[in-house]
Structure formats: C-alpha cells, structure tokens
Amino acid sequence: MSIGAAGPLIALAVVVVVFAALNPQFRTLGNVANILDAAAVLAVVTCGTTFVLLLGSIDLSAAGVMAASSLTVALLVENTRNDADYGVLGILVAVLLGAALGGLSGLLLVLLKVPSFMTTLGVSAVGLGIATLLFAGVQPGVVDAGLRGWATGRFLGFTHLTWIAAACVLVGWVVQRHTRLGRYAMAIGGAEEVLALSGVRVAPYKVAVFTMAGAFYGLGAVMVTSQLGSGVVQAGADYSFSAITAAVVGGTLLVGGRGGVLHSTVGVLLLTVLANGLVLVGVSPYVQGGVQGLIVVVAVAAAAAPLRHRNQVVK
C-alpha cells in the first residue's frame, strides 16, 4: 500500500489519538461500541455506493430506495397498521425491492444511455413516491420483536447492527476482490474500452452492480427502521451524499477504478469518529457541521495531491 492509499487510515488514527487524548470518555469501550453502532447503517449503504463509484458512475438513489424499503419492511413485519406478520420474509422483500430499484437505475443507464447521475436521481424520486404512497398518512410502527432486536440486542458487547455491518463489509470485500463481478467493476472504472476490446459485454455487469448496490440500500433501510422503530419516508434522507462523501474520503475516487470497500469503510469510520468526538470534546453543535465539512475537504485535497498536474481539468 502506498503512502497515498494509506492516507485516510493515517487520518483516522490521528483523529482517534487526538480525541482519546482530549477526552477520557472517548477512550471507553462503551464509546467504541457506540461509534461502531452509529457507523453501521452508513457502512452498509457505503458498501453499495462504493461498487457504483468503482464503475466510475455515481449513485444518488440511496435516499429514495431506503424510503421505499423502510416502509415496505415496516408494513410486512408485525406492525401497528395492518395484520401482516411475515418476519424474515418481510425483511427479504424489502431488500429485494431495493435491488429491483437499483437494477432499474442500471437498466436506464445502459439501455437509454442516460448518465447515472440522472437515472439514480430519478429512481430516488420513484422510491420516495412509493414510500409516500405506502405511508398514506399513518406511520407504521414496528412491533416485530426480531427486527426491533437488531438495534437493541447485543452480542459480545456490540449491537446486532454492528455485526450485520461487519458482515456486509466482509461480503463486499469478497465480491470486490474475488468475484468476476467485482473485478470487472474495477476494470470498467479503470479502462472500460479495454474490456470491450477484449470481447466483454460490459452492460450486464453494470446493471448487476447497480442491483447489488440497491440491495445494500434495502438492507440499510431495514436497519434504520429497526433503529427508529417505525417505517419512515425520511429513513434514507442524507445517506446518498454521506455515503459518497465517506467513500471519497476513504479513497474510493469518483473517477472509478480506485479504492474499494475497505477504503470506503475507513472513510465511514473517519466521519463517524469525527461526529462522535466533536460532541464529546464539547464543540458547539452549531459549528460541528462546519468543522466536519472542513476536515472532509482537507482530507480529500490531501488524498488527491499526488495526482495533481498542470492544466488539469477538474469538474
């Protein structure tokens, strides 16, 4: 690993050391579990976004996809609005709905040649529309004990959400490192035309990547629903941009073919530790957002510094 690639990891270490020195409460095991719990949903969503970014595409659909999946799962498990009680099956349907919406983004991209920025934005709106219809003015509360237990239950001191996120990162890493889908996603971002010249049909892999990303968003939505205890249209509100930010901060660049799931996860942890640490050291909540934004910009600029050259066009 070159120094440039290790940058985000070093930044994470520095931030952790600084906060640990400033605040004894930051150093406690309980706080570590808190941070990981807070990072769980973003980590899962970022897994999906990372694969899209590896393609060199962008995905803004998380917000809408998560909204639709959140309402869906809340209405299919035991809830306060209807008599449904499908348990795990309901969770599966919510994840599959996410995958379907992701696949739709991918299909629109490869069939209509519409840039992913627009297709995913459109699909996000579709997802929000589905969620609003399902919501129908009455918020469905989750009664299902199993799903509620995702957020509250603990195993070896960490919440179940944390373990689910860890499993997702592991799955993501295996896909990226050891499957054709992951390797071709890398290759598409690296030099798509070379793949075409080697006789590979690229479009199916793109659709598959968007589908997989949608599934991650669906699972993320189920996790949020467990945390909130009800199906919420706003379930995924900030996740599209948070996930992209986390990925880029971690070294998964927007140009495609660079970085990966582990890089992005470092980015997720960096953002979460910042949010947690700034609260603990007593930075006013009014300036926290600003401070966090500044640190992110500096981190990205530092990561891109070795790649700069004269007359570079940046858009």
Add this chain to the structure above:
Amino acid sequence: MSARPEAGPQPGTSAPPVLEVRGLVKTYPGVTALDGVDLQVRRNEVLGLAGENGAGKSTLLKALVGLVRPDAGEIHVRGERVRLRSVEDAADHGIGMVFQEQSLVPNLTAAENIVLGSEGPGVRRGFYRWATMRRLAQEQLDKIGSTIDPLARTDSLTFAERQMVEIAKVLRIEQRTHDTPVIILDEPTSVLEPGEIETLFEQVRRLREFASVIFVSHRLDEVLDVCDRVYVLRGGRAAGEIRPADAEPGQLHRMMIGSTAPEDHYHGGAAAPPATSRQPLLTVRGLTGTAFRDVDLDVGAGEIVAVVGVHGSGREELCKALFGAVATSAGEVALDGRKLSLTSPRAACAAGVGYVPAERKTEGMVGPMSVADNMTLAKQRVRCAGPVVVPKRQADVVDSWIRRLSIRTPGRRTAIGRLSGGNQQKVVLARWLVGGDVRLLLLDHPTRGLDVGARSEVYRLMRELAGNGVATLLLADSLEEAIGMADRVVVMSDGRVVAEVPCPADGKPSPLDLVKEMV
C-alpha cells in the same frame, strides 16, 4: 537464428500466405487513407511495415483487426476470404494486435489482463480462482520468456513490462485457431528505452518461431534490423517491398518519401519571403523538460522555423512547454530580450505568444460556441469595456478578421463546429491576431486534417504573418511542408536538437537529408 525448428515453412517459401490483403481501399471525407493496398504475410516471418505519418499504416492495421471496415478490397486468412467486423472476429481468425496506446486495464493484475474476457477455468461460478488465473497467465508469459509476477498490479509495471503483458495477452488467440497466429505490433518501440528495444527485438525473433509478426515502425533502422521483409507504404499504397538482407542503404528512405517535386503551393503565389533582419526574437537556452533536454533554439522576427522529428522526439512537448502548458525543469527562454515566464499559458499569452494546438477539435476550439466567442477567447479586452462585453466592439473586430482572412461562415454568431476544418483553423489562428500583439506563434500541426485548398490558405496566412515580423515555430504535418514553409529546419531526436538545416527559398534541402538526421 541458425537453429530454427523444422516445423513450419521457412519465410520466403512458396507456401500460401497466412494473411493476404488485396486491393484494400478506405476513404474518409477528403482523404484517401488506403488506395488499393496489397500485402502478404507468410508463416513464421516478421513483416515490417514502414511509412511516414499519413501513409496509411494505422488504417491498414485497423482494417486487419476489424476496427475499420474497408470500402473495397479483400482480406484472406489462410486462403479463406473473411470479413472482420470486430476485434473479436479478428481474434477468432488468429489476428491480434498490440496497440500503440497501451491497452491494459491499469488497476487490475497482469494475470487478469492477460486472460481478460476469456478466463475459462480461472473463474468458477463467478468466483476467481487465483491459483488457476496465475497459472494461465504464467503459461502465456513463459511463451515469451517473461519473468513478470502475474499478480503484480499492471500500473506498477514499467512500460516495457506492460508491453510484454500485452504480447502475452495477444498470444492467447493461439488457442482459438490452433494455427500460426498473426501478431501485429503497432509502433512497439515508441515508448521504450534503447536497452528495452533490444529485449523487444529478442521477443520478436522468439515470436517468429510460432507466429507471424507484422512489425510497424517509423524507425527505419529498427525495421531493417528485425524484419525478414519490409513493405513500404506511401500515400495509401504499397510503394514497394524490400529484403533487408540485400537492401542498399538509402533505398528505404527514397521509397518512403517518393520523388515528388517540391510543391509550389507553400508560397501561395506570394513573392519570395522578405529578408527580414535575423535578430533572434525568441531565444531558448538549455531548456529541459520531461521529454526534451538541453534545447537551444533561436527564432528571428519574421522567420519560420520548422521543428521536425519522429514520434517521441520531444518536439510536441517542447512546443507546449514554450507556451507554459507543460512544466520545464531547467533552461532560459527570452522573447525579444525579456525573460519569458513558462509558468502558465496565461503568462505566455500576455507576453505575446500564440499557440495553435494539434488537436483542433478538443484543444483548439469550443465547438458549440460561436465564431466570435472563439476568436476573442484569449484576448477578452478587444471586445470588452471592463468586465462587460460590448457587442458593437466584438462585432467590429470579429467581422473585420472574418473579412481579412476570408473565413467562410454564415456569420460571426455561427457555432464554430459547423464550419469546415480550414475555416475553423483560420478562426483559431485569428484568436492570436485580434489582439494585434502576437510576437511568436507556436503552430502544432496547423494543417492537420485540412484539404489542399485550405492548406494553401493557411500557408498564405503564415507567410503574411511572417512578413509582418511574427516569429513562427512550426511543427509541420509532413517533411515537404516543413521544407516548403520554413526558412530553417531544426531536427530533434530523442529529446535533443541534433541538426539545423538552413532552408532558403533558393536552396531547399531534400527530404532525404532530413530523414537521415531524424532516425
């Protein structure tokens, strides 16, 4: 090469050719790239393909790998007529090419690149089996005796190593035909160091044991060194065939250049260039950058100096560096006695330097913008009062230049992309003239892609500007153009100035003299 295996007929025998091209024609609007090319590739031979830029080499190669569909003519592979529609098609017939711009996925391992698209047992149920991938790649690398680690990331390899990976990749087509494949190497030496070139030649000789090779290069010494036979292309036709063994020195040079009479149109009927004082306006001393070293160069006011050299000579980079567009590490440049800052194109513009880039469509103009906006792009002050564009002022300036350069356009508001190439180029040139302060013009292939008529108009304009005392540094499209236009020709090779040839109107050197210095 005395111990050749018995298998496979020797080159030069009467066995049917592996690949035969008959009367191949390809025309693009305004250009005939291939004008009835005939070519035969025999089993286990290295066939050289030589020719100047624009001779049709790359079009021919593209036709052979299915990237270009010829308008007429036939391609026969092992005696059977084929139509090649894609790279895949060509590979199925055992024809593969190592592209000039390297075509590997940089962020994958060498092994993945080698088996890309035909992983076979390397992937099972979507999962990579790295040990198998490694073995498959190693088999290919072993064929060419390469010691590269198959699991190394491609962008961590040197250019020479990547080329080996590409050759190893192309060799996989062997499995599709079970017969002698045809491997095309397009300008394989252009990115290599001298030591690496020697290694490549060994590889080529090794390849000949089990493949036919088409070796393309504009370096004649290389072609003569490594090839069994050499075809020379000129103007889209096969100008002749040479056997290096019994080639007389200079023969290849003459075939490449032909015996065209010096063309008159460089002077556009204008009188002989004015004998301006040759006080150097531009002085370059010891300029060093990534692609050139210790360049000394003078250009006088009213003088046109052409820089010639093959691909990789560093002349394009030198031109960009003088405009501040690429970084330099050492050296001094002065314009009219004042030090010229090479920190940015902006500084160069302010000092009265103009630059016409080679890639007109991507670097020279903004296609959807109007003629007027393109023309005033670099000199906003001619159309502005403070920060505000004054339409009347812009109209006056632009219309007067449209008239003076007889730019054929429906009007100044027409998008420049809708004009013909020649008229576009005149607008790009006018960009440096509207300010009235241009001292030095850097012209990088200013006539590229223009037809004869448009060319002579650009030539006339260059003459006129030189007559007004503008110093011009010209990277010409062809040697004829360099000789025809220039007062002096500077030859660059491997990043250095190796010769300077005076080029007065009454004593032009022959292209042959220059080619000898270039290669």
